[in-house]
Amino acid sequence: xxxxxxxxxxxxxxxxxxxxxxxxxxxxxxxxxxxxxxxxxxxxxxxxxxxxxxxxxxxxxxxxxxxxxxxxxxxxxxxxxxxxxxxxxxxxxxxxxxxxxxxxxxxxxxxxxxxxxxxxxxxxxxxxxxxxxxxxxxxxxxxxxxxxxxxxxxxxxxxxxxxxxxxxxxxxxxxxxxxxxxxxxxxxxxxxxxxxxxxxxxxxxxxxxxxxxxxxxxxxxxxxxxxxxxxxxxxxxxxxxxxxxxxxxxxxxxxxxxxxxxxxxxxxxxxxxxxxxxxxxxxxx
Amino acid sequence: xxxxxxxxxxxxxxxxxxxxxxxxxxxxxxxxxxxxxxxxxxxxxxxxxxxxxxxxxxxxxxxxxxxxxxxxxxxxxxxxxxxxxxxxxxxxxxxxxxxxxxxxxxxxxxxxxxxxxxxxxxxxxxxxxxxxxxxxxxxxxxxxxxxxxxxxxxxxxxxxxxxxxxxxxxxxxxxxxxxxxxxxxxxxxxxxxxxxxxxxxxxxxxxxxxxxxxxxxxxxxxxxxxxxxxxxxxxxxxxxxxxxxxxxxxxxxxxxxxxxxxxxxxxxxxxxxxxxxxxxxxxxxxxxxxxxxxxxxxxxxxxxxxxxxxxxxxxxxxxxxxxxxxxxxxxxxxxxxxxxxxxxxxxxxxxxxxxxxxxxxxxxxxxxxxxxxxxxxxxxxxxxxxxxxxxxxxxxxxxxxxxxxxxxxxxxxxxxxxxxxxxxxxxxxxxxxxxxxxxxxxxxxxxxxxxxxxxxxxxxxxxxxxxxxxxxxxxxxxxxxxxxxxxxxxxxxxxxxxxxxxx
Numbered sequence: 001x002x003x004x005x006x007x008x009x010x011x012x013x014x015x016x017x018x019x020x021x022x023x024x025x026x027x028x029x030x031x032x033x034x035x036x037x038x039x040x041x042x043x044x045x046x047x048x049x050x051x052x053x054x055x056x057x058x059x060x061x062x063x064x065x066x067x068x069x070x071x072x073x074x075x076x077x078x079x080x081x082x083x084x085x086x087x088x089x090x091x092x093x094x095x096x097x098x099x100x101x102x103x104x105x106x107x108x109x110x111x112x113x114x115x116x117x118x119x120x121x122x123x124x125x126x127x128x129x130x131x132x133x134x135x136x137x138x139x140x141x142x143x144x145x146x147x148x149x150x151x152x153x154x155x156x157x158x159x160x161x162x163x164x165x166x167x168x169x170x171x172x173x174x175x176x177x178x179x180x181x182x183x184x185x186x187x188x189x190x191x192x193x194x195x196x197x198x199x200x201x202x203x204x205x206x207x208x209x210x211x212x213x214x215x216x217x218x219x220x221x222x223x224x225x226x227x228x229x230x231x232x233x234x235x236x237x238x239x240x241x242x243x244x245x246x247x248x249x250x251x252x253x254x255x256x257x258x259x260x261x262x263x264x265x266x267x268x269x270x271x272x273x274x275x276x277x278x279x280x281x282x283x284x285x
Numbered sequence: 286x287x288x289x290x291x292x293x294x295x296x297x298x299x300x301x302x303x304x305x306x307x308x309x310x311x312x313x314x315x316x317x318x319x320x321x322x323x324x325x326x327x328x329x330x331x332x333x334x335x336x337x338x339x340x341x342x343x344x345x346x347x348x349x350x351x352x353x354x355x356x357x358x359x360x361x362x363x364x365x366x367x368x369x370x371x372x373x374x375x376x377x378x379x380x381x382x383x384x385x386x387x388x389x390x391x392x393x394x395x396x397x398x399x400x401x402x403x404x405x406x407x408x409x410x411x412x413x414x415x416x417x418x419x420x421x422x423x424x425x426x427x428x429x430x431x432x433x434x435x436x437x438x439x440x441x442x443x444x445x446x447x448x449x450x451x452x453x454x455x456x457x458x459x460x461x462x463x464x465x466x467x468x469x470x471x472x473x474x475x476x477x478x479x480x481x482x483x484x485x486x487x488x489x490x491x492x493x494x495x496x497x498x499x500x501x502x503x504x505x506x507x508x509x510x511x512x513x514x515x516x517x518x519x520x521x522x523x524x525x526x527x528x529x530x531x532x533x534x535x536x537x538x539x540x541x542x543x544x545x546x547x548x549x550x551x552x553x554x555x556x557x558x559x560x561x562x563x564x565x566x567x568x569x570x571x572x573x574x575x576x577x578x579x580x581x582x583x584x585x586x587x588x589x590x591x592x593x594x595x596x597x598x599x600x601x602x603x604x605x606x607x608x609x610x611x612x613x614x615x616x617x618x619x620x621x622x623x624x625x626x627x628x629x630x631x632x633x634x635x636x637x638x639x640x641x642x643x644x645x646x647x648x649x650x651x652x653x654x655x656x657x658x659x660x661x662x663x664x665x666x667x668x669x670x671x672x673x674x675x676x677x678x679x680x681x682x683x684x685x686x687x688x689x690x691x692x693x694x695x696x697x698x699x700x701x702x703x704x705x706x707x708x709x710x711x712x713x714x715x716x717x718x719x720x721x722x723x724x725x726x727x728x729x730x731x732x733x734x735x736x737x738x739x740x741x742x743x744x745x746x747x748x749x750x751x752x753x754x755x756x757x758x759x760x761x762x763x764x765x766x767x768x769x770x771x772x773x774x775x776x777x778x779x780x781x782x783x784x785x786x787x788x
Contacts, residue, residue, distance in 0.1 A: 002577045010581075013574055017586050020571060023647065024593050030615060031604050042613035089346045096342035108343065113775070115354055117768040119708050122737065122760050123357035125364065125744045125753050130357060137308045155353025158346050186287070187338075216597045218711045219741065234599045238715055245607045245614075256604060260596045267595035268588075 031253045040250030056254035067229060068255045071236040074146065075215050076262060078232060082150050083210040086157040087203050093158070094165035095191050099177070112162045120156035121219040127152055128223050144226045152220055157213075161206045168202035169195060205273050212263055233259045295332050299325070358764075365757035366527055368510040371750025373523040377507070380524035381496070384512070387486045389500060390475070394482035397421075397472060401452065401459070402444035410444060411464070413472065413480060421472075423464040428472065452477055487520075496520070532758035545723055545730035546739075546759070552638070553707060553735040560645045560706040561699055567646060568653025573683075575654070576661045587658075594651035602715035605644045606631075609716070634732035637717050641733060644716055645706070656698055660691040700774040704767050713738045728755070736763050 005013065029047065035056050037049035060068045096102075097109055120127070128143070131152065135142015142148055176198075177190040185193065196203070215234070222235045231239070237259065241252045302325040309318040331337030331344065367373075375383070395416030402410040411423035412431075422431045422438070431438045452459065456477065463483070465471040475481040487496050487505075496505040496512045505512035510526040511519040535542050571590060575583055593601065608614050609630040617627030630640045664687065672682050713719060719731030719738050729742045736759060744756035 002579055004579050013577070013580060014582075017571070017574060017590075020567070020650075021586065021589050024590050024651070027601070027604050027608060027647070028592060028596065030608065042607060042610055042615075045615070089349070092342040093346035096339050100339035100342070102339040105339075108347075112350075115350065117771045118354065118358055118764055119767070120354055120357070121710065122708070122740070122763060123354075123361050124741070125756060125760075126357035126360040127353065130353070130360070137305055151349070152353050155349040158350045158354070162346065188287070212597070216599050216711070218599055218714070223745065234597075234711075237600070238603060241603055241607075245610050249607060252603070252607070256600045260600050263597050264592075264595040271591070 031256055034250055034253035035257050037250055037253075041247060042245050042249045045249075056250040057258070059251045060254050060258060063251070066236070066240050066251075068233075068236065068240065068251075069258075070229060071231050071233040072255075072259050072262075074231065075233040075259070078146055078150055078153075079211045079214040082153045082157070082214045083207045085150070085154055086161060086210045087207050089154065090158060090161040090165055090206060091196065091199070091203065093162045094169055095195060097162065097166045098169035099174075099187075099191075109166075112159050116159040116163075120152075121217075124219055124223050127220065131224060143224060144230060146225075146230065149221060149224050149232075152224065153214055153217070156220075157210055161210065164206060165199070165202055168199055172198050201273060204270070208266060208270055208273070211266070215263060291332060295329065298328060302328075361757045361760050364753050365532055365761050366529055367525055367754050368523070368528045368531070369525050369754045369757075370752040372521060373510045373525050373754075375522055375524050377524040377526065380512075380522050381489050383522060384487050384496060384520060385485060385489055388471070388473070388483040389486040391470065391482040391484050394470075396475065396479035396481060398478070399423075399480055401447040402441055403447060404444045409458075409462070410441060411480075412438075412441060413464075421466075423472065426462070426464060428464045428466045449477075528754070532754045535755065536758055536762070542728055542755070545728055548723065548732075549730055549734050549736060549739045552733065556638075556641065556709075556713075556735055557703050557707040559642050560649060560709070561703050563642060563646045564649035564653045564702070565657075565699060567650040568655075569657050571650070571654045572657030572661055573687075576658060590654060591651045593647050594655075598648055599711050599715060601648055602644060602712050605640075605647070606716050609640050631717055632721055634721055637721060637733045641713065641716055645709070645712055648712065649702070652702075656695055657691065660694045661687070663694065664690050697774050697777045700770060700777065704770045704774075707735070707767060707770070708737045708763065709735070710737045710741065714741070728752070 030045075033047050033049055034042075034045055036052040036054070037045055038051065038053040038055045039045070040056060093112075097105065097112075131141070131148050132143055134151075135145075135148065139145075140147055141151055172195060176194050177185075177187075180190045180194055181187070215232075217232075218234045218238075221232045225231055225235060228236070233255075237252070237255060240255070241248055245252075302321065306318060306321055306325075309315075309321065328344065331340045397413045397415055399414070400412045402412070404410060408424070413421040413423055413428075415421065420431050420433065420438075422429050422441075429437075447455070460474045463471045463473045464480075470482050470484045472480045473483045484499065486499060488499055489496050494507060497503070498505070503514050503518075505514050505520055507513070507524075507526070509528045509531070511521070511523040513519050536546055537543055574580065575587055575590075577583075580586075608616050611617060611627060611629055611631060614630070617630070620627050628636050630636050668686050668690075669682055672686060677685070713733060713735050717731070717733045719734035719742065721733075722729070722731045728739075729746065730739055734742070740756045740759045740763070743752050743759065745751065
């Protein structure tokens with residue numbers, strides 16, 4: 001299909017690619033530049049700021065009215081806890097689906113497949129009312145608590161992830177656990193000591209996808225969290241910048257750079273694994 | 286050891302169960318209590334019996350899925366057949382109580398003049414004179430007849446009498462007071478000079494489920510969440526009630542609701558198609574260029590072009606909103622410098638849609654590029670060699686070999702991407718918030734609203750009050766559509782077959 005290029009052939013190819021490189025990079029570079037521009041406004045910004053300063057970054061960490069650094073921390077903590085619990089829960093479920101034969105197994109598999117049809121955020125009204133009543137019994141899990149939000153995320157995470165993991169567990173041969181059980185291991189020990197270490201790649205993929213998804217989630221977080229110091233970055237940042245581009249652009253840019261950094265770094269380092277997971281059906285938020 | 290952990294774990298669970306059960310018992314939520322008891326019994330069975338062993342692994346995941354996905358879906362279905370929303374928030378019981386507390390002035394009973402006193406502790410005392418000249422002592426919401434010369438009467442002399450100026454100053458305090466003589470009537474302030482007799486306006490007859498206006502004798506009966514008179518007059522507040530398929534009927538037959546809904550629906554489909562179409566076209570083009578072994582700088586291009594995908598979408602959307610800013614945004618600055626005028630990106634319905642598609646292209650083309658690159662790599666090279674032998678040109682090779690073979694693995698992802706964008710709330714909400722608004726719509730709707738952002742506004746953001754019932758009805762429509770798309774996709778990927786043969 002491909003042949004050596006003529007001069008013209010090589011020129012237009014690079015021209016097209018460069019066009020898209022500019023398209024892809026410009027917004028990113030523009031924001032990085034704005035974050036170092038002390039003017040804190042859209043007006044008169046240049047790609048290379050005249051007298052770069054760290055004032056905007058300082059504002060991110062010190063502003064008391066808009067504790068942006070705290071929001072980033074909230075997002076990271078909620079993301080880490082959610083992803084850890086999701087990996088634990090789904091690996092249990094996926095192990096059962098992969099290794100045990102029991103009544104209701106097919107129904108369960110089918111249900112976990114079907115549940116993906118219903119994006120959880122669509123039921124935001126019901127979830128809000130549900131969390132409200134849960135909060136009356138267990139105040140720690142109620143409205144405007146991180147624990148309550150994490151609990152809601154745990155429910156929504158099962159479908160795709162259980163399915164992804166089960167597929168991977170199925171490829172690990174049974175004989176390994178059988179020999180372990182002959183040596184006296186319980187099924188739980190076989191799961192814990194043999195399957196989990198072998199399944200590390202898929203555990204990492206599920207963890208990362210869940211982390212990125214949770215980090216970017218907007219609807220449920222904005223419905224359930226109402227006080228400024230508990231916002232996640234997704235909720236806080238849009239309220240911060242809402243229609244204030246003329247007067248908050250620089251601080252917003254610094255917050256964007258800091259907020260995007262954890263995800264960009266994760267993504268670039270673990271691209272290969274992530275892409276494998278993404279192309280098997282998961283969609284990044 | 287394992288037994289001990291199991292025991293402690295089960296113990297903790299049961300403590301939680303009992304705690305919840307006591308709470309539910311206290312609030313007389315017997316149906317939920319019944320479910321809880323059944324659930325607790327099931328959990329204990331699973332952990333005690335050996336037969337329950339596999340289910341132990343499924344328990345945590347299923348618990349959260351049932352509580353936070355399945356139950357909300359069921360509840361959404363329920364709300365969609367109710368009138369839950371502003372004006373119908375209360376339960377019927379609460380609405381009846383509120384209406385019964387409503388009082389109306391009995392003009393025939395005449396005016397009660399009064400003198401007000403304050404005692405040493407600052408509390409108010411009243412001496413009322415009825416139109417017939419009877420004296421009544423009012424304090425702390427109670428009324429008692431008194432005679433001149435009574436011990437209680439002479440006590441008043443020791444208190445400070447309020448002057449007219451004092452009365453004017455204390456109007457708010459006074460007008461909030463009421464003095465009950467018996468259950469049916471009470472004295473309330475009419476104006477600074479008089480108190481009047483107020484009687485309950487309505488009486489609720491429980492056996493017949495009717496509310497009677499005691500003055501006019503009109504009978505109000507509950508109709509679709511309101512007490513309604515025979516002539517159609519409704520009493521507010523209304524109450525929450527099952528109203529059958531009325532929300533769906535409104536959605537499909539009421540012109541003021543149907544109009545915006547249909548336009549939102551059409552744009553939602555266009556939006557999803559445009560998003561998938563544009564990202565796929567660009568992704569495919571770039572993948573084909575980058576797959577070329579003769580191209581230089583392939584690695585550089587690939588790693589730069591992937592960057593937009595690594596930035597969280599909510600941040601990108603907000604950044605682009607700054608770039609699209611009509612007065613100050615860099616895009617309009619460049620346009621003004623080159624072609625002389627900017628574009629009303631977020632004010633004009635068409636340009637707002639263009640802006641959304643550009644943003645989603647930026648967000649989504651790297652994913653399509655990665656997917657297509659992966660698919661291209663998996664195509665056997667010998668195919669092309671054979672095609673060359675038969676004299677196929679590169680276009681024919683692409684059309685007859687590359688595209689069909691790629692589609693096998695890419696098509697399901699395109700469908701998944703369609704249903705993802707169909708519900709892509711963040712991009713719409715963060716870039717345009719659904720604006721510009723449609724003029725003359727009864728429900729809050731904007732030109733760039735897609736179904737899910739429209740639902741969100743119905744439920745949480747409407748200035749004219751929220752409408753959970755209608756929002757849930759729209760949600761069910763979205764469920765149906767996404768469900769159908771996903772089902773088609775399962776057929777493609779063979780996921781259903783996988784479940785079937787996995788006996």
